[in-house]
Amino acid sequence: MDQKTKINKALRALPVLEGCPPEVFERFVEGSIVSVHDKGKILFLQDEPAERFYLLLSGWAKLFRETLDGAQAVVDVLSSGDLFGETAIFYENEYPFSAEIVERAELVSLPLALFKSEVEKNGAITLNTLHHLARHNRKQGREIEHLALQSAPQRIGCFLLRLFDQTQGGPVTIHLPYDKTLIAARLGMQPETFSRALKKLRTETDIDVAGSTVTIGDIGRLSAYSCGGCSSGFPCDDLEHANCRH
Amino acid sequence: MDQKTKINKALRALPVLEGCPPEVFERFVEGSIVSVHDKGKILFLQDEPAERFYLLLSGWAKLFRETLDGAQAVVDVLSSGDLFGETAIFYENEYPFSAEIVERAELVSLPLALFKSEVEKNGAITLNTLHHLARHNRKQGREIEHLALQSAPQRIGCFLLRLFDQTQGGPVTIHLPYDKTLIAARLGMQPETFSRALKKLRTETDIDVAGSTVTIGDIGRLSAYSCGGCSSGFPCDDLEHANCRH
DNA sequence: TTCGCTCCTTGACCAACATCAAATCGAGGA
DNA sequence: TCCTCGATTTGATGTTGGTCAAGGAGCGAA
Numbered sequence: 001m002d003q004k005t006k007i008n009k010a011l012r013a014l015p016v017l018e019g020c021p022p023e024v025f026e027r028f029v030e031g032s033i034v035s036v037h038d039k040g041k042i043l044f045l046q047d048e049p050a051e052r053f054y055l056l057l058s059g060w061a062k063l064f065r066e067t068l069d070g071a072q073a074v075v076d077v078l079s080s081g082d083l084f085g086e087t088a089i090f091y092e093n094e095y096p097f098s099a100e101i102v103e104r105a106e107l108v109s110l111p112l113a114l115f116k117s118e119v120e121k122n123g124a125i126t127l128n129t130l131h132h133l134a135r136h137n138r139k140q141g142r143e144i145e146h147l148a149l150q151s152a153p154q155r156i157g158c159f160l161l162r163l164f165d166q167t168q169g170g171p172v173t174i175h176l177p178y179d180k181t182l183i184a185a186r187l188g189m190q191p192e193t194f195s196r197a198l199k200k201l202r203t204e205t206d207i208d209v210a211g212s213t214v215t216i217g218d219i220g221r222l223s224a225y226s227c228g229g230c231s232s233g234f235p236c237d238d239l240e241h242a243n244c245r246h
Numbered sequence: 247m248d249q250k251t252k253i254n255k256a257l258r259a260l261p262v263l264e265g266c267p268p269e270v271f272e273r274f275v276e277g278s279i280v281s282v283h284d285k286g287k288i289l290f291l292q293d294e295p296a297e298r299f300y301l302l303l304s305g306w307a308k309l310f311r312e313t314l315d316g317a318q319a320v321v322d323v324l325s326s327g328d329l330f331g332e333t334a335i336f337y338e339n340e341y342p343f344s345a346e347i348v349e350r351a352e353l354v355s356l357p358l359a360l361f362k363s364e365v366e367k368n369g370a371i372t373l374n375t376l377h378h379l380a381r382h383n384r385k386q387g388r389e390i391e392h393l394a395l396q397s398a399p400q401r402i403g404c405f406l407l408r409l410f411d412q413t414q415g416g417p418v419t420i421h422l423p424y425d426k427t428l429i430a431a432r433l434g435m436q437p438e439t440f441s442r443a444l445k446k447l448r449t450e451t452d453i454d455v456a457g458s459t460v461t462i463g464d465i466g467r468l469s470a471y472s473c474g475g476c477s478s479g480f481p482c483d484d485l486e487h488a489n490c491r492h
Numbered sequence: 493t494t495c496g497c498t499c500c501t502t503g504a505c506c507a508a509c510a511t512c513a514a515a516t517c518g519a520g521g522a
Numbered sequence: 523t524c525c526t527c528g529a530t531t532t533g534a535t536g537t538t539g540g541t542c543a544a545g546g547a548g549c550g551a552a
Contacts, residue, residue, distance in 0.1 A: 065391050066478040067391070067474065067476055068476065069474040070475070071395045071475065073390065073394045075387070087380070090377070091384065096387060097514090118375070120373070126372045127372060127374060129376060130372060131336070133379045133380060134333070134336035138337065140386040141311075141343075141391055144319065144321070144386060145319050148434040149313050151538075180500065189540090191501090192539090193538085197502050197539090202448060211409055211547095211548085218497095228314045228315040229313050230313055231312055397508075397509095398508075426530070427529065435509075437529080438511080440530095441530060441531055442509090442531085444510090
């Protein structure tokens with residue numbers, strides 16, 4: 001399979017582009033650029049003029065905002081299949097966050113102008129984008145609630161519970177998707193706090209932690225502890241897939 | 247002016263319905279219900295099946311989420327001209343938050359089904375809603391950043407700075423839009439913390455507080471203190487109007 | 493295997509915010 | 523005008539999470 005076919009295929013898998021006529025896919029492919037970057041690469045900075053948006057084919061990227069006095073909020077951590085930067089079309093064509101590769105990644109960048117014009121003139125794409133935004137809104141709403149009301153151990157428990165298919169029962173063993181320092185940042189806490197909070201979670205809810213492998217002995221017990229700080233009970237009402245990605 | 251004319255007029259002022267054909271406005275008016283409620287009235291609860299959405303004509307309402315163990319996060323505080331509950335169409339027709347009147351209010355409720363069908367079949371409305379959601383996304387993004395990174399005094403300063411037209415210079419006197427307890431909740435802190443943080447802000451930035459009247463002697467000084475915890479400098483990049491509503 | 497890193501953990505201490513209790517203020521009603 | 527009740531402030535104290543510093547563990551490179 002050649003490069004273009006591969007890109008075409010990746011694009012067709014995107015929910016936002018579902019219903020796009022083939023010639024538009026073609027134009028996206030024509031305008032696409034594939035690149036590979038190592039950890040640490042900054043793809044773009046917040047408020048920078050945006051010309052392209054990105055699709056992750058492999059690896060991991062983090063999106064973050066930085067305040068004037070240097071503090072950093074990790075807005076999201078993305079992996080294969082995730083799209084980002086496309087929302088710049090709603091921000092006067094400036095990126096609303098910075099993006100950095102956190103694990104060697106392959107990605108496709110696409111022209112934002114093309115996407116914007118499709119959103120504006122192709123009704124199906126408009127609707128897709130609407131639902132895409134709505135889903136994002138939902139995630140953000142949950143996030144606001146969590147930041148305001150959950151304790152550090154609860155946030156970690158919640159994070160863990162979102163890593164597997166909550167419709168299954170029984171003990172579960174999961175592998176943390178990226179390193180603890182980044183998880184800590186994603187959850188809005190310091191690495192030290194994360195470490196201590198995880199330890200507390202261990203004593204409170206019979207989970208086992210060995211390196212980056214976590215075994216949850218009793219999902220009910222973990223959710224009882226963690227989900228008390230959330231308005232949705234368990235299972236979470238906002239997971240995108242049954243077998244979930246955070 | 248009779249009731250229906252008044253409602254029609256109010257609806258026509260809504261950006262989301264801009265471009266609606268007159269007969270659709272008519273159908274909204276036909277399906278509208280006007281009501282007046284006193285402080286404390288719960289309009290709907292989170293996760294309740296949603297049939298109607300609301301437009302505030304006067305008074306104030308708060309939107310909030312409540313966790314299983316009873317903590318409450320105030321998601322927004324709304325006043326005249328604000329729409330709420332319409333996003334239920336993206337949440338399987340359940341309200342994503344509870345709504346309570348906090349100051350005697352007059353409001354119009356409208357059938358959600360009609361709105362939903364218009365969003366789906368009227369391209370102009372779809373686009374309006376898309377921009378409406380995008381704006382909301384932007385607010386939420388900012389909010390997440392603030393919750394994660396701003397201190398209590400900074401959050402208050404930021405709140406104050408959003409109460410007036412930031413393009414004007416010079417000393418400003420403003421009136422707090424609702425009571426301090428509610429502002430505290432809106433900013434995610436306890437009333438006691440609010441009181442003390444406001445006092446600290448007074449010593450740090452030469453603002454004057456007398457009851458619910460605040461005089462800002464030096465906007466630059468206040469913004470230098472408050473906006474350090476924000477990724478946007480001053481003036482804020484996400485205010486909807488020049489003369490702003492928070 | 494050892495070196496050199498980075499990630500992670502731990503301890504000691506500190507700052508911010510929450511909690512509980514009590515005093516004070518202030519606007520609306522009697 | 524006086525009363526009353528909720529809003530606000532203040533004080534005392536506890537909890538949570540952040541900061542700083544140091545030690546330990548894991549892992550790839552030589």
